[in-house]
Amino acid sequence: QQQVKQSPQSLIVQKGGISIINCAYENTAFDYFPWYQQFPGKGPALLIAIRPDVSEKKEGRFTISFNKSAKQFSLHIMDSQPGDSATYFCAARRGSARQLTFGSGTQLTVLP
């Protein structure tokens, strides 16, 4: 119940294309869903986050879509750029928990 399942494991997209990464969860007590971006040789950094009272959140080219009934959320990267090439982790957190539960990561490569 604590797992967050992330797919795909790797993704290759052409420059200008749309990158979509999906995550699914079981625990309905999760109430905060962040995405972290990790470049090679760096630690993960918070990219964007959403709470389940909204279905979508957009920041620049990055959008989280949230489907509470399906217990799924996804990250969309519009107009993908080579500089977006990184590993992306979804995560989820219960309000009272002291920890984030992370997905297994998606390695995104955007071809020039």
Place this chain on the structure above:
Amino acid sequence: ETGVTQTPRHLVMGMTNKKSLKCEQHLGHNAMYWYKQSAKKPLELMFVYNFKEQTENNSVPSRFSPECPNSSHLFLHLHTLQPEDSALYLCASSQAVGNSGANVLTFGAGSRLTVL
């Protein structure tokens, strides 16, 4: 320096060695974390400290021993490790657990550990 700094960045040790990883944060945060990152696996939380007190130990083997002398420094002492312990060890910090700001983790760049 700003952010979360981890040293060393790379460490190679034998199974009988004793070494330590160090983490320092300059963000004024009161919670610090150790995570283990292995290829194609979710980040695994190892330990959480809130105001220098350990609040979480995720069934981590005793060959990993954390130490948090103050809210800005965190250590991970390593002894008699196994080859399967080879991984990237990430330190993170956040506002105090229980505070809404605790949702946002700031990670260091990690210490790449290889156990021979």
